[in-house]
Amino acid sequence: MTTQTVTLTGLRAVYGSGNRRVTALDGVTTGFDSGTFTAVMGPSGSGKSTLLHCAAGLDRPAEGVVTVDGVRLDRLGEDDLTRLRRDRIGFVFQAFNLISTLTAAQNVALPLRLAGRGPSDDEATAALAAVGLADRARHRPSELSGGEQQRVAIARALATRPAVVFADEPTGALDSTASHQVLRLLRGLVDGHGQTVVMVTHDPAAAAYADRVLLLADGRLVDELTGPLTTGEIAARITDLAAEPSC
Template identity: 65%
Template sequence: MNDEAIRMRSVSRRHGTGEGAVTALDQVSLSFPRGTFTAVMGPSGSGKSTLLQCAAGLDRPTSGSVTLCGTELTTLSETKLTLLRRRRVGFVFQAFNLLPSLTAEQNVTLPLRLGGHRPSTARVREVLRQVGLGERARHRPAELSGGQQQRVALARALITRPDVLFGDEPTGALDSRTGREVLALLRGMVDGEGQTIVMVTHDPVAASYADRVLFLVDGRVSGELAGAGAGTIAARMATWEAVPC
């Protein structure tokens, strides 16, 4: 368990009841080792986002257990779950979700300030330097490129030194060159700092930056690839329907 950042055991998530119920996850058991980069892929409706939300404590599974760094999430109260997410989990989404009237450093600190915490200026500048924006702390979103705005969002996710960083299509709104720059930054965080990253993506190039790629089909894990290139991943994507669950 000491080497596992996340452990999911027999996790199912169903929406609705009766004949209209939809099973988004079906008895999923997975481990995400510390200091690794995992990409999650699958066709539309396969359960990718639900997997991410359950692993991060954003959604509660209907059954099964989710453990994050030794803490069982499914038994926590909403208050304790919120505190755990705030302190130990970071999120980066396709939308940057920056407030246009705030500077980069103000956007980075906003979630903490809303939670009643005031990070040191040194820590804010440290994470901005970490994402390559040390000279842009006083710039507002309109003065930054799309890639730079996503870097601000990444710095905001890293400000608390999270145990796990979750990304939901983090490069989906970026052009290919800028997306590769952000992905290289994520890869460097894993290799250089031991960060644990779990990323949902539909892009085989993005997935190729990960240590392993998990494939979901109809809410079940249908297989995985380790250290695969974009071509191999794309070929696997083409055979989703033929892969046995």
């Protein structure tokens, strides 16, 4: 039986008030199966990043329920929510967010140190080896390419062995060669290690690496594509979506 690492039920997110009130999510219900790779796409302002932030516990929705690894986030206080994010959720962003004064290995070990664990050198090296960078463990970010920095960020996200990795435009700052390296890495984590990955992207070529593509528009889930998918098929559906009138 397939289990879902993350579930979203009736998710509604609202920002501002009065004439500036914006509904970023409007009753979104979906889930992310364990050991799968899901891409979330949609036009600018469709609610992609809001969905990711609510699913990851970075923002609290106005209504609805988010469950991560069997835990309802709405039932957690801020301290418990912080611990869950630290221990069970990995984050990868467009900006690598590495600390410039630390080596790659030290950056990878940082979440474990913040969790009160004293990680061994072997743990950090193993995480870097998983992303193909064992030989770069002592290099600082300035000595690494953009693609290598993002791979260090992925190793850091994996350091706590999270239930799910959320990636927000992880290839947005990379050239095409580095982008494909990062996407192949994420795909390999799913196929080889059963990792659950949820990625927000605007790029159909990136989304084609996923098992499933969720399409959002005006804060609503309007379509779902399942793989294997080609870049052209995804791009065509995005084009059709952009041409459809808003409800």
